[in-house]
Amino acid sequence: MSGRTRAAATILSILFWLAVWQLAYHAVSRDLLLASPTQTFNAVVRILGEPRTWRMIGRSLIRQFAALGTGVLLGIVCAALTSLSKIARAIISPALTAVRATPVASFIILALVWMSSASVPIFAASLMTLPIIWANLSQGVAGVDRNLLEMAAAYRFGRTKTLLHVIVPSIKGTFLAALSASIGLCWKAMIAAEVLGTPKEAVGTMLYNAKIYLNTDELFAWTAIIIIVSRLMEICFAKVIKAGGRGITY
Amino acid sequence: MIIFDNVSLSYDGKTVLKNFSWAVPEERLVVITGPSGSGKTTLLRIIAGLTIPTSGKISGTPHRVSYLFQEHRLIPRRTVLENLRLVSEKPDEWLERVGLADSVGLYPAELSGGMRQRAAIARALAFPAETLFLDEPFKELDDATAGVILDLLEEQVKVRERVILVTHDPEFAAKLAGTVARFAGPPLRLLDNADI
Structure with missing residues (x-):
């Protein structure tokens, strides 16, 4: 499919769903239940x-990056530990598998008992990111070419050289895929935590307020803003990765 | 002296070595020949310390080795030059000597099979070690390039304590001065040691 055809298909798809939305609005015909496009x-x-x-979006984005950074860092540390030590694997793997299976709402409600409402979104969102990064990195490390590792040992690369030149390039693709998947998930978890915790300046708090005050158009508008910000983050990430990988032949 | 004493090795239900005893000849160059699949590579790997036998004793193995693997094992996400820079301070010199001076900036995937083999050989030759192990060094090389590599190997025999080479093609082995150990198998057994 050419670029022009793809763009036309996207526009047609958007127009189709807007039409469905408009029809649904007419069918319901109650502004309190459903805002029109x-x-x-x-409202947007x-x-x-x-x-x-913009201040609220900025605050939420700061929390997003803090949560993503924490989740990624902990994910890397856990993957390193579980890849290097069987004991660490036995201890960490079940815990992270359980974290992955736990609904984010459970963490948010529990965390609200323990910490401030401003910290809960970072905590909950980083917990959602951590197992994804850990699982993908561990899978990547397990898939590193054994022949290359043996070559590195034979040529006495040492730990640092082996890590930088054999392991990191091998797991880079898996890591970036996990990071890309985490961005959206982390954002959604963080907004959910903001809705439940209602910290002072947050996009999630505004979403909650719109619901409480029955401002359906604002509820839809904030949802649209959340989706747009999420999409923009994904696009920016993809562009950064593309720019970083330019000139490298795999 | 490298001595195999009643060494056995099995994997995947296959016996490669069974109560194998052999004293590796004390020559600077030892060529190990035999048919494909006889266990020559396993023998070389055991001497280099890359494979541990199931049972038996092996003594006198070298401490620091340079090893040309049967597969090129170049890091795919590094250029040829970067691959060599990881093991040597003079990567350009060795790449030039194997005829890859114009390909230093290429990635392994961009090279032909013969060029990858030459890059792997350059890496093995560039790495400073007392013993050089070469597993099928002439694989994928045309006659002219094989001649260049033979000259380089002759030079290596003079500068290294020892060069141990595995080849299934005795024609190349005959062009080097040293000892040829002919094997059959599996399980691996020595047919004879002969000077060339």
């Missing part, structure tokens, strides 16, 4: 025109 668009424009919106 036009109402939502107007209005919200984005307020300076505090």
Whole structure:
């Protein structure tokens, strides 16, 4: 499919779903239950025109990066430990498998008992990121070419050289895929934690307020903003990766 | 002296060595020949310390070795030059000597089979070690390039304590001065040791 055909297909798809939405709005015909696309668009424009919106998006993004950074760092440490030591694997693997299976809401509600509402989103979102990074990195490390590791040992690379030149290049693809998947998941978990914890300045808090005050158009608008920010983060990440990988032939 | 004493090795239900005893000839160059699949590579790997036998004793193995594997084992995400830089301070010199001076910036995937083999040989020759192990060094090389590599090996025999080479092709082995140990198997057994 050419670039132009793909763009046309995307636009047609968006128009189709907007039409479905508009029809649903007419069918329901109660603004309190369902905002129309036009109402939502107007609310988005209005919200984005307020300076505090950008401050809130900024605060939420800072939390997102803190959560993502913490989750990634802990994921790397856990993957290193479980790859190097069978004892560490026996201890850490079941815990992280359990974390992966636990609903994010459980962590958020528990964390709200222990910590401030501003810290809960970082805690909950990093917990969602950690097992993804750990699982993918561990899988990547297990898949490192044994022949290359043996070559590195024969030529006395030492730990640092082996890590930098054999292991890291081999697991880079798996790691970036995990990171890419984590960005959206981390953002969603963080917004959920903000909705439940309602910290002072947060996108999730605004979503919660819109619901409480029955501002359905704002509820839809904030949801749209959350989706747009998430998509923009994914696009930026993809661009950074593409720029970083330019010139390298695999 | 490298001595195998009643060494046995089995893997995947296959017996490669069974109560194998052999004193590796004390020559600077030892060529191990025999048919494909007889266990020559396993023998070389045991001497180099890369494979541990199931039972038996082996003594006198070298401490620091340079090893040309049967597969090139170049790091795919590093250029030829970078691959050599990891083991040597003079990578360009060795790449030039194997005829890869114009390909230093290429990645292994961009090289032909013969070029990859030459890059792997350059790496093995560039790595400073008392003993040089070469497993099928002439694989994928045309006659002219094999001649260049033979000259380099002759030079290596003079500068290294020992060179141990495995080949299934005795024609190349006959061009080098040393001892040829002919084997059959599996399980591996010595047919004869002969000077060339």
